[in-house]
Amino acid sequence: MGLMFRKRKKYGPIILNFTENGFSSWSVKIGRWSWNSRAKAHRVDLPGPLSWKQDKSRA
Known part of the structure; x- marks a missing residue:
């Protein structure tokens, strides 16, 4: 497994x-709350290390 390049603006x-x-x-x-164009999913950050995700393709 090699190195992966990722950049966020x-x-x-x-x-x-x-x-x-x-x-x-x-x-x-x-x-x-957040939404990503690739996953087409809504995500809500919950307290601590938890989050909730709704995948639009399965809803």
């Missing part, structure tokens, strides 16, 4: 994700 609540192949996905994060 934040512009307010919008986050752009890049890999070694270029642009990967974008996310929106407002408070504890």
